[in-house]
Amino acid sequence: MSDKLTEIMAHKRIEIRDRVRPVREEELSRFAAGDTGRLSRALRDSEEIAVIAEIKRRSPSAGDISAGLDAVEQARHYINGEADGLSILTDEKYFGGSLRDLWDVTDFLRDRGRPTPCLRKDFMVDPIQVLEAAEAGASAILLIVRALSIDELKRLREAADLAGLDSLYEIHSEEELETALSLDPRIVGVNNRDLSRFVTDLALSEALIPQIPDDIVTVSESGIFTGEDAGRAREAGADAILVGEGLVRAEDPAALIREFKEA
Numbered sequence: 001m002s003d004k005l006t007e008i009m010a011h012k013r014i015e016i017r018d019r020v021r022p023v024r025e026e027e028l029s030r031f032a033a034g035d036t037g038r039l040s041r042a043l044r045d046s047e048e049i050a051v052i053a054e055i056k057r058r059s060p061s062a063g064d065i066s067a068g069l070d071a072v073e074q075a076r077h078y079i080n081g082e083a084d085g086l087s088i089l090t091d092e093k094y095f096g097g098s099l100r101d102l103w104d105v106t107d108f109l110r111d112r113g114r115p116t117p118c119l120r121k122d123f124m125v126d127p128i129q130v131l132e133a134a135e136a137g138a139s140a141i142l143l144i145v146r147a148l149s150i151d152e153l154k155r156l157r158e159a160a161d162l163a164g165l166d167s168l169y170e171i172h173s174e175e176e177l178e179t180a181l182s183l184d185p186r187i188v189g190v191n192n193r194d195l196s197r198f199v200t201d202l203a204l205s206e207a208l209i210p211q212i213p214d215d216i217v218t219v220s221e222s223g224i225f226t227g228e229d230a231g232r233a234r235e236a237g238a239d240a241i242l243v244g245e246g247l248v249r250a251e252d253p254a255a256l257i258r259e260f261k262e263a
């Protein structure tokens, strides 16, 4: 695992330590309500390349991106641009996010009558975080394959399934792809960012996405800024792109989402 990711995961395990407790099946399953797989369906149903638009104030690679960003206002731009899904970074220390952002955005979407699915983008290590995601209205969680043991991946997936949440398996190598494929994924995301050097390269999506079976929804993540980048991801066979910094810095995020979709 890269140094930064090791540091973040170690921090996360300490941060959640006081909240960890056994999570009962009934606590999770009351959220399932027959609507499992909302994110994977939304991404697959999109006629153009689907866009998951991310809310992110800062990151280890970019530093401050938009320290004062209002999560709901940003979500409003994304909805105006017809984003197919939203990704909300809930990690405070490294990304400036919070669970409050997730609650606020899902409340906003519900009030607007918009069912746009939200991904809780965080460093998941324990089922309690899956329960928190479901309580806050998320439709999906992130599982970073290189950061978790097989047992942890299975335990988190089981909790997500019980709560009716999709699991996005994030990979960065062929070996991680093999691991993800052994776990019957509905969604696999290729993270173009090398977390040890902090450089992004869409060539990774171009190499890995064609190796993913067609019945799995594929997402190209990180380092996408232009219509041309989105076109490269689409050419590689991606069903969706996940874009953070490019959209947060954009003067008109809704227009940029439309540009991605037209690429």
Ligand SMILES: O=C(O)c1ccccc1NCC(=O)[C@H](O)[C@H](O)COP(=O)(O)O
Pocket (backbone or CB within 6 Å): 004, 005, 008, 054, 056, 059, 060, 061, 062, 191, 193, 195, 200, 221, 222, 223, 224, 242, 243, 244, 245, 246
């Ligand atoms: O973005 C980082 O610097 C980072 C560092 C360590 C772990 C994860 C990190 N990013 C999380 C993400 O996956 C991105 O926020 C997401 O893919 C969007 O990337 P971008 O469009 O390049 O902002």
